[in-house]
Amino acid sequence: MTMAKRFCELQAHAPPASSGRPWLNAFRQQAQQAFAALELPTQQQETWKYTNIRTLSETAFSDAPPPGATELAQASSAQQTQALNLPHHRLTFIAGHFQPQLSQLGALNNGIKLMPLKQALEQEQALIENHLGSAVKYPGQPFAALNSARLTDGVLLYLPADCQLSQPIHCLFYTPSDRHSHISYPRLLILLGPGAQAQLVEEYLGSSVPQANTAAQFTCPLSEIILARDARLLHCKVLRESPQGHHIAGIHVTQAEQSQFHSINVTLGGGICRNDLQVSLRANGAQSRLDGLYILAGRQHLDNHLRIDHLQSGCRSEVLYKGIIDDRARGVFNGMAIVHPGAQQSDARQINKNLLLSESAEIDTKPELQIDADDVKCSHGATVGQLDNDALFYLGSRGMDQQTARALLTTAFAHETLTHLPQGPLREQLTALTGTTLTHQAGGEPPDALPHG
Structure with a gap:
C-alpha cells in the first residue's frame, strides 16, 4: 500500500460537505483527484531527501473540532502573552476555526476586502472563483492538493488599484495541545491590484505548556499571493508551534510587471516542519526578496525549499537565509533559481549561512542555479561554521x-x-x-x- 493511500485511509474525517456551489465542489474534487494520484513524498525523492514524514502516513488525524472553553482560554492567553502585538487588523483562528471574539478588524477603506475565507465564499464568489488555485500547480506538491481538497476556511485579502494599507494585517493561527491528533488546513488568498501596497503577517503558534500525553498535531496551510503591476507586498511568516507540531506549508506567488514581493520567514519552534516557497516572476521588472531566519534546538527538523522562476527579462531576485542550529536539531535548505530562455538581464542571487552550536547539530544546504539565458547576473553560495x-x-x-x-x-x-x-x-x-x-x-x-x- 502506498503512503498516500495509507494516509487517506487513516484519516477519520469525511470530505467537506457539498457547498451548493458547483465550481467549488469541482475545485475540491479536482484537487482530491490530484492528491490521490500523487505519492506522499519519501526520502527517495531528491527534494525530500533529508526529511522523513513517514509518521504522517502512520497517524490517524481527524479534523480539529470547534474549540471549547479550554481551548478558547488557552488561545486568549497565548494571544496576550506570546503572540505578536501588532496594531489594528487581526484575524485569529484556533485549529483552523475563525474566532471573531479574538479578532480585530479595524475600519477599512472602500473596496478593501478582508474577511475569513468561509465568509468570502458566500459574499465574494466571483472574486474567489476567478483567482483561487491560479497560482498553485499540483505536480510535485501533494500537500497543496490536499489543502485545496479540504478547503474550508482561511483568509481573503483583496486590495483594489492604488490602495495602501498603513498597518500590517496579522493572521494568527493557534494550535492547542490535545490528546487526540488533529489536522487543519488554513488557506490564504492575497490579491493586490495595480499599485496596491500591504503588509501581512502569518503567525503559527502552539501551546507552550503541552498537556500530558499530548498527541501529534498537523497544520497544512497554503497561501496564494497574486500581485498585479506595481503592487508591493511585505509578507512575514512566523512559525512557533510546539515540539509535537507537524507543519507542512506552501506559499505560491505570482508577480506582474514591476511588482515587488518581500518575504521574511522566521522559524523558532515546531517538530517536523517544511516550508515550500515558490515565486513566479512573470513580467518585466518584477522583483522578489526572500529573507529567512531559523533557530532550531532539541530535535527540531526544518526543511526550507525555495524556487524562483525568472520567466521574463529584467527581473531580480535576492535570497538570504540564515540558520542557528543547536542540540540534535537538523536544518535543510534548498534554493533553486531558474532563469528561463528569453529572460535576459535577469539578476538572481542567493546565499545560505549557518551556525552549528553543537557537534550533533546538522545542516544540509544546497543553493542552485539553472540558467538558460546568456545576459544575466547570477550568484549563489552557502557557509556552515561555528562561533x-x-x-x-x-x-x-x-x-x-x-x-x-x-x-x-x-x-x-x-x-x-x-x-x-x-x-x-x-x-x-x-x-x-x-x-x-x-x-x-x-x-x-x-x-x-x-x-x-
Missing part, C-alpha cells in the same frame, strides 16, 4: 561570561535578516523575540543587560 573562538575570547577578556558572549554573538548573526524589515512594531517585536529565544537557548543574560567597557 568564532577569537571573538569569544575577546568578549571574555572584557569581563563577559561565556554563555552571555555566545548569546551576544548568535544574536548579532541572526539579526542581519531582520534589518531588511522597515522600521516599526513588526521589526521591533521580531528582533526582541529572536533575541529572547537565543538568550534562553544559550542560558545567558538578555542582550540589554550585557556589560559594557
Whole structure:
C-alpha cells in the first residue's frame, strides 16, 4: 500500500460537505483527484531527501473540532502573552476555526476586502472563483492538493488599484495541545491590484505548556499571493508551534510587471516542519526578496525549499537565509533559481549561512542555479561554521561570561535578516523575540543587560 493511500485511509474525517456551489465542489474534487494520484513524498525523492514524514502516513488525524472553553482560554492567553502585538487588523483562528471574539478588524477603506475565507465564499464568489488555485500547480506538491481538497476556511485579502494599507494585517493561527491528533488546513488568498501596497503577517503558534500525553498535531496551510503591476507586498511568516507540531506549508506567488514581493520567514519552534516557497516572476521588472531566519534546538527538523522562476527579462531576485542550529536539531535548505530562455538581464542571487552550536547539530544546504539565458547576473553560495573562538575570547577578556558572549554573538548573526524589515512594531517585536529565544537557548543574560567597557 502506498503512503498516500495509507494516509487517506487513516484519516477519520469525511470530505467537506457539498457547498451548493458547483465550481467549488469541482475545485475540491479536482484537487482530491490530484492528491490521490500523487505519492506522499519519501526520502527517495531528491527534494525530500533529508526529511522523513513517514509518521504522517502512520497517524490517524481527524479534523480539529470547534474549540471549547479550554481551548478558547488557552488561545486568549497565548494571544496576550506570546503572540505578536501588532496594531489594528487581526484575524485569529484556533485549529483552523475563525474566532471573531479574538479578532480585530479595524475600519477599512472602500473596496478593501478582508474577511475569513468561509465568509468570502458566500459574499465574494466571483472574486474567489476567478483567482483561487491560479497560482498553485499540483505536480510535485501533494500537500497543496490536499489543502485545496479540504478547503474550508482561511483568509481573503483583496486590495483594489492604488490602495495602501498603513498597518500590517496579522493572521494568527493557534494550535492547542490535545490528546487526540488533529489536522487543519488554513488557506490564504492575497490579491493586490495595480499599485496596491500591504503588509501581512502569518503567525503559527502552539501551546507552550503541552498537556500530558499530548498527541501529534498537523497544520497544512497554503497561501496564494497574486500581485498585479506595481503592487508591493511585505509578507512575514512566523512559525512557533510546539515540539509535537507537524507543519507542512506552501506559499505560491505570482508577480506582474514591476511588482515587488518581500518575504521574511522566521522559524523558532515546531517538530517536523517544511516550508515550500515558490515565486513566479512573470513580467518585466518584477522583483522578489526572500529573507529567512531559523533557530532550531532539541530535535527540531526544518526543511526550507525555495524556487524562483525568472520567466521574463529584467527581473531580480535576492535570497538570504540564515540558520542557528543547536542540540540534535537538523536544518535543510534548498534554493533553486531558474532563469528561463528569453529572460535576459535577469539578476538572481542567493546565499545560505549557518551556525552549528553543537557537534550533533546538522545542516544540509544546497543553493542552485539553472540558467538558460546568456545576459544575466547570477550568484549563489552557502557557509556552515561555528562561533568564532577569537571573538569569544575577546568578549571574555572584557569581563563577559561565556554563555552571555555566545548569546551576544548568535544574536548579532541572526539579526542581519531582520534589518531588511522597515522600521516599526513588526521589526521591533521580531528582533526582541529572536533575541529572547537565543538568550534562553544559550542560558545567558538578555542582550540589554550585557556589560559594557
